[in-house]
Amino acid sequence: MTRHALSICQALLRCPSVTPAEGGALETLQHLLESRGFTAHRVTFSEPGTPDIDNLYARIGTGAPYLLFAGHTDVVPPGAASAWTHDPFGGDVANGMIWGRGAADMKGGIAAFAAAALGFLADHGTPNGSIGFLITGDEEGPAVNGTVKLLEWAAARGERFDHCIVGEPTSRESLGDTIKNGRRGSLNARLTVQGRQGHVAYPAKAENPIPTLLALLQALLAPPLDRGTAHFDPSNLEVTSVDTGNPAANVIPAEVTAAFNIRFNDLWTAETLAKELRARAAAVASGARYKFEFLPCNAPAFLTAPSPFTDLAAKAIAAETGLQPKLSTTGGTSDARFIQRYCPVIELGLVGDTMHMVDERVPVADLEQLTRVYRRILDAYFLNG
Numbered sequence: 001m002t003r004h005a006l007s008i009c010q011a012l013l014r015c016p017s018v019t020p021a022e023g024g025a026l027e028t029l030q031h032l033l034e035s036r037g038f039t040a041h042r043v044t045f046s047e048p049g050t051p052d053i054d055n056l057y058a059r060i061g062t063g064a065p066y067l068l069f070a071g072h073t074d075v076v077p078p079g080a081a082s083a084w085t086h087d088p089f090g091g092d093v094a095n096g097m098i099w100g101r102g103a104a105d106m107k108g109g110i111a112a113f114a115a116a117a118l119g120f121l122a123d124h125g126t127p128n129g130s131i132g133f134l135i136t137g138d139e140e141g142p143a144v145n146g147t148v149k150l151l152e153w154a155a156a157r158g159e160r161f162d163h164c165i166v167g168e169p170t171s172r173e174s175l176g177d178t179i180k181n182g183r184r185g186s187l188n189a190r191l192t193v194q195g196r197q198g199h200v201a202y203p204a205k206a207e208n209p210i211p212t213l214l215a216l217l218q219a220l221l222a223p224p225l226d227r228g229t230a231h232f233d234p235s236n237l238e239v240t241s242v243d244t245g246n247p248a249a250n251v252i253p254a255e256v257t258a259a260f261n262i263r264f265n266d267l268w269t270a271e272t273l274a275k276e277l278r279a280r281a282a283a284v285a286s287g288a289r290y291k292f293e294f295l296p297c298n299a300p301a302f303l304t305a306p307s308p309f310t311d312l313a314a315k316a317i318a319a320e321t322g323l324q325p326k327l328s329t330t331g332g333t334s335d336a337r338f339i340q341r342y343c344p345v346i347e348l349g350l351v352g353d354t355m356h357m358v359d360e361r362v363p364v365a366d367l368e369q370l371t372r373v374y375r376r377i378l379d380a381y382f383l384n385g
Contacts, residue, residue: 005115005371006098006364008032010091012107013100017073019141020051025073025107029114029135033058036118037126038133043153045145053138053145057154060121061130065162067381068132069113070147070339072139075102076356083358097361105355108362109167109370110135112350116374120382127382132161139335143298147335151342161343163309165377166336169352170328175366176317176373180347181310182231182303182329183337184263187270187294189277191216194289197254206252210244212288213256219280225264225273231303232265232329235273265329270297299333302340309344316376317348320369348373 017023030040040058078088078101086092086099093099098108117131134154136146170180193213198206217239225235239260244253264273274294281290304310306327317325339345350370354360 004118005111005367006093008114009098009103009108009111009367010093012073012111013091013098013102014089015073016089017075017102017137018077019074019138020053021074022054022137023073026054026056026135026137029073029110029133030056030058032114032118033133036060036121043150045149047144050142050144051138053136053141055137055146055150056133056135057150059130059132059159061127063129064160065381066130066132066160067378068134068161068164068339068343069117069167070134070164070335070345071106071110071113071167072136072146072335073102073107073110074137074140075105075107076140079358085359088360093364096363096365098364098367099359099361101360103354103360103362104169104350104352105360106167106169106349108367109169109349112367112370113165113167113374115371116378119371119375120378124383129382131378132159136335143335148298148338151338155342163381164336164339164343164345165313165374166334166339166345166347167349168334168336168347169350169355170331170347171349171351173351174321174323175351175369176321176323176325176348178328179310179313179317179325180329180331180334180336181306181327182266183299183301183331183333184232184235184265184329185268185270185297185301186299186333187262187264187273187297188259189262189274189295190257190259190293191220191281192255192257192291192293194255195253198252200250200252203252208252209256210253212290213242213258215284216281216288216290217258219284220260220277225262225276226267229265229267231327232301235262235264235268237262264301266301266303269300270294299337302337303329304340304344304346307344310346312380313346313348313377316373316380320373320376
């Protein structure tokens with residue numbers, strides 16, 4: 001079973017599936033699953049201004065409970081291949097590692113779950129319930145024509161999931177030390193302050209917008225938005241850019257814009273957060289001319305509360321690795337933010353130390369151990385109730 005995971009991972013890594021290209025990765029996975037009895041569908045979605053994206057949905061079994069595995073075969077560009085120790089799309093195995101773009105994020109996780117599922121089917125036949133794969137091709141891109149639409153498509157067909165595992169590389173130091181059971185929300189915004197352009201030698205004839213912006217930003221930053229919750233760190237606002245568009249050192253700019261991002265916990269929604277920030281700015285504005293622009297938010301904060309399902313996953317990890325995993329909501333966003341609307345979802349995968357880096361790689365031993373963890377989860381889910 002575990003050696004099968006290595007061969008699946010190699011086959012996937014040899015597919016140059018840089019977003020939005022399918023690169024043969026979905027084809028490879030589809031062929032494998034169909035050969036073992038899965039019913040598979042390839043679905044392409046489109047949206048003006050974004051590339052068409054190919055996606056894969058596969059299921060075996062017809063009843064409940066239904067355990068879904070979700071992930072993505074698209075990868076970020078590898079950069080210059082000459083900078084890599086091994087071909088980024090070679091799937092080489094060397095020094096106990098499997099090398100290639102996507103080894104950690106997240107073709108390794110897909111390979112491990114596929115091997116575990118196929119091993120389960122070989123030993124026990126079609127489950128008393130259903131196993132499914134929901135695999136997208138644009139998680140690393142705009143995330144418009146992938147998971148969100150594939151979920152809608154599946155729901156329209158009457159598909160109903162009981163639980164989901166996303167195979168993102170969630171482990172921090174050792175395989176299985178972390179399960180993601182939620183994610184912070186993410187809201188992007190811009191704040192523009194209007195002034196009056198003029199010569200720096202005659203400030204009375206101009207109106208510099210930068211001091212006003214600084215005062216407004218200070219009001220947004222302090223006091224803290226909150227002190228965190230039982231499952232989340234405090235919400236955090238980070239200013240990422242301040243720009244006047246002014247190349248001249250002797251000109252007071254006409255306006256200045258600050259861009260910022262807020263990673264927020266479950267005390268907030270994008271709407272309540274925007275309302276709070278507007279109120280803070282208004283309290284110190286003193287007649288300043290300014291405007292906020294809050295960008296559309298498709299990343300709300302969410303939590304999969306501790307439950308028998310999270311306990312089942314934790315026990316599988318402990319039995320295989322000896323570790324007691326930590327439930328965590330830290331880090332960036334993932335496609336779990338879409339899946340949580342349909343069923344409880346956790347994220348559990350490899351250590352992500354090298355994801356998106358030159359020489360992305362994972363230990364073969366970790367790939368094999370993750371396969372055994374997934375297999376324990378499948379056994380417990382379908383055989384032990």
